[in-house]
Amino acid sequence: MHxxxxxxxxxxxxxxxxxEGDVVTTNALAERMSTKxxxxxDMLKKLSDKKLINYQKYQGVTLxxxxxxxxxxxxRKHRLWEMFLVEKLDFKWxxxxxxxxxxxxxxxxxxxxxIDKFLNFPKVDPHGDPIPTANGKLISSKxxxxxxxxxxxxxxxxxxxxxxxxxxxFLDKSGLVLGNEIKIKDIVEFDxxxxxxxxxxDTLFISNDVAKxxxxxxx
Amino acid sequence: MHxxxxxxxxxxxxxxxxxEGDVVTTNALAERMSTKxxxxxDMLKKLSDKKLINYQKYQGVTLxxxxxxxxxxxxRKHRLWEMFLVEKLDFKWxxxxxxxxxxxxxxxxxxxxxIDKFLNFPKVDPHGDPIPTANGKLISSKxxxxxxxxxxxxxxxxxxxxxxxxxxxFLDKSGLVLGNEIKIKDIVEFDxxxxxxxxxxDTLFISNDVAKxxxxxxx
DNA sequence: AATATATTTTAGACTAGTCTAAAAATATAT
DNA sequence: ATATATTTTTAGACTAGTCTAAAATATATT
Numbered sequence: 001m002h003x004x005x006x007x008x009x010x011x012x013x014x015x016x017x018x019x020e021g022d023v024v025t026t027n028a029l030a031e032r033m034s035t036k037x038x039x040x041x042d043m044l045k046k047l048s049d050k051k052l053i054n055y056q057k058y059q060g061v062t063l064x065x066x067x068x069x070x071x072x073x074x075x076r077k078h079r080l081w082e083m084f085l086v087e088k089l090d091f092k093w094x095x096x097x098x099x100x101x102x103x104x105x106x107x108x109x110x111x112x113x114x115i116d117k118f119l120n121f122p123k124v125d126p127h128g129d130p131i132p133t134a135n136g137k138l139i140s141s142k143x144x145x146x147x148x149x150x151x152x153x154x155x156x157x158x159x160x161x162x163x164x165x166x167x168x169x170f171l172d173k174s175g176l177v178l179g180n181e182i183k184i185k186d187i188v189e190f191d192x193x194x195x196x197x198x199x200x201x202d203t204l205f206i207s208n209d210v211a212k213x214x215x216x217x218x219x
Numbered sequence: 220m221h222x223x224x225x226x227x228x229x230x231x232x233x234x235x236x237x238x239e240g241d242v243v244t245t246n247a248l249a250e251r252m253s254t255k256x257x258x259x260x261d262m263l264k265k266l267s268d269k270k271l272i273n274y275q276k277y278q279g280v281t282l283x284x285x286x287x288x289x290x291x292x293x294x295r296k297h298r299l300w301e302m303f304l305v306e307k308l309d310f311k312w313x314x315x316x317x318x319x320x321x322x323x324x325x326x327x328x329x330x331x332x333x334i335d336k337f338l339n340f341p342k343v344d345p346h347g348d349p350i351p352t353a354n355g356k357l358i359s360s361k362x363x364x365x366x367x368x369x370x371x372x373x374x375x376x377x378x379x380x381x382x383x384x385x386x387x388x389f390l391d392k393s394g395l396v397l398g399n400e401i402k403i404k405d406i407v408e409f410d411x412x413x414x415x416x417x418x419x420x421d422t423l424f425i426s427n428d429v430a431k432x433x434x435x436x437x438x
Numbered sequence: 439a440a441t442a443t444a445t446t447t448t449a450g451a452c453t454a455g456t457c458t459a460a461a462a463a464t465a466t467a468t
Numbered sequence: 469a470t471a472t473a474t475t476t477t478t479a480g481a482c483t484a485g486t487c488t489a490a491a492a493t494a495t496a497t498t
Contacts, residue, residue: 005455026476039456041477046454058463058476089333099327106325108318114308224485245446258486260447265484277446277493 002052004105007074009033009043010052013063014071023060069136076132078104079125080115086126087119093126094168127168128159128178128215146182147192147211149218154183159215167213174204182216221271223324226293228252228262229271232282233290242279288355295351297323298344299334305345306338312345313387346387347378347397347434363437365401366411366430373402374435381432390433393423401435 002010012032016024026044030037048055052067063071081103085091091099106112113134116122123139124130132138143158157180160167171177175198185203186195192208206214221229231251235243245263249256267274271286282290300322304310310318325331332353335341342358343349351357362377376399379386390396394417404422405414411427425433 003454027474035455036457037476038458038478042455085330089330089337091329091333095329099325099330102325102327106318106321108321110310110314111304111308111318114310118308222484246444254485255487256446257448257488261485 001107002050002070005043006047006050006052007070007105009040009047010063010067010071011074011078013053013061014068014075017062023062025060029061072132072136072138074104075138076134077106077112079129079131080112080119080122082125082127083119083122083131084115087122092168092172094165094172096126097163097165124159126178127163128157141215141217143215143217145212146184146194146214146216147208149184149216151184151187154181154219155216156180156219157182157214158217160213161215162213170210171214174206175202176204176214181219182214220326221269221289224262225266225269225271226289226324228259228266229282229286229290230293230297232272232280233287233294236281242281244279248280291351291355291357293323294357295353296325296331298348298350299331299338299341301344301346302338302341302350303334306341311387311391313384313391315345316382316384343378345397346382347376360434361436362434364431365403365413365433365435366427368403368435368437370403370406373400373438375399375438376401376433377436378434379432380434386432389429393425394421395423395433400438401433 009029012029013024016028016032020028026037026040029044030040033040044053044055044061047053047067048061051064052070053061053063055061078100081100082096085096085099086093116134122131124141128141128143130139130141141158145161146155146157149155157176157178159178160171176182181199183197183200184194185197188194192211194206194208194211196204196206198204228248231248232243235247235251239247245256245259248263249259252259263272263274263280266272266286267280270283271289272280272282274280297319300319301315304315304318305312335353341350343360347360347362349358349360360377364380365374365376368374376395376397378397379390395401400418402416402419403413404416407413411430413425413427413430415423415425417423
């Protein structure tokens with residue numbers, strides 16, 4: 001199997017490609033892993049030798065099919081564990097990340113299949129992120145950020161971009177949870193902040209920064 | 220916190236003291252950890268510096284109060300996870316060990332308290348071993364090995380000494396599970412093997428070696 | 439009590455992963 | 469087109485944990 005550290009690098013590469021596009025740079029990876037560029041270079045050589053990434057000096061990295069499979073499997077385990085913590089152990093959605101970061105490295109096919117079954121094969125995790133299948137397929141959601149919508153658009157909240165505890169707690173406090181209907185009542189020209197109506201009842205003002213971190217699907 | 224490896228050494232020391240008595244030797248520990256005596260010596264110095272063990276060169280080791288607390292906490296987590304796997308995820312009692320060896324190192328107080336609650340605060344694990352409390356108390360069971368009993372004694376099976384998958388599978392096949400009543404119908408002088416009656420129905424012959432690995436409590 | 443044997447420790451080396459400082463390559467600006 | 473700045477890689481060193489081989493200590497035998 002792959003080491004704890006190798007798995008974390010592969011996951012980080014996957015996520016950076018997912019959000020930043022085509023290739024990942026050494027510096028970007030160093031920042032994400034809270035380490036130094038020199039350490040990243042060392043690890044990239046190792047992952048490249050194992051055929052988990054495509055790497056040419058100075059040219060950045062992408063994942064090989066094999067590397068992507070490993071990354072998606074870690075993400076699958078992470079999201080299933082998060083779901084388990086929230087659904088079965090009464091964790092809040094802002095409390096699950098650190099524990100899931102540990103649990104995702106537990107190595108047992110039977111364990112993760114049974115957890116999946118125990119949860120009745122969920123499609124998304126508590127943050128609305130899709131859970132990759134056992135054979136490494138990821139159904140990408142058609143959700144978009146709320147900030148892209150126009151006045152009077154009505155949508156359903158399906159996820160978040162920022163997963164920090166601070167942001168998630170703010171959403172809880174504001175009554176913004178997955179599944180809620182959000183109608184944009186007004187958009188303030190000056191700062192692009194939004195006035196929204198949640199579930200046809202509560203009127204709320206949110207900044208554009210907040211809106212950029214809320215995922216919705218058009219109704 | 221303590222490293223994965225440190226935790227495993229402390230657990231091994233605890234178990235060796237529990238079954239072999241007062242002090243643990245370097246060689247015994249090396250064998251248990253599947254490593255070399257030289258490596259053990261290095262680790263003993265480290266654990267001693269951290270005040271987790273009492274160690275004098277050439278004199279063997281015991282756990283300090285602090286070290287015992289760490290060991291018991293690992294054992295607590297191990298046994299709760301085993302219980303979870305069997306009770307909630309349909310694992311067999313011979314399948315849980317390796318996964319629990321990994322899960323026992325997950326570091327989250329909330330997680331283990333919630334697992335405990337989810338299982339309704341079990342007192343023993345699937346092998347009949349007592350689960351230490353959150354504050355490090357271990358209720359030692361009054362069980363004894365079946366081989367110590369006499370002809371016509373009646374007892375209830377409460378646990379096992381050998382936890383290997385092979386032994387547990389043999390017990391399953393023989394219909395010997397926790398809670399069963401075992402009456403000793405006869406003891407063969409020659410090899411101390413036993414003829415037993417399980418649950419007042421099935422007659423079975425077991426070797427003395429097997430009897431030494433079955434824990435029972437007198438009825 | 440002296441010697442032989444077994445156990446334990448030390449010394450020095452190895453791997454995985456990390457670091458700093460310096461060198462090399464690439465990108466940007468004039 | 470060349471100089472400057474930025475990014476990336478290399479070189480060498482460090483820690484945790486491991487190893488082998490040799491030295492030190494303890495135990496057993498006569």
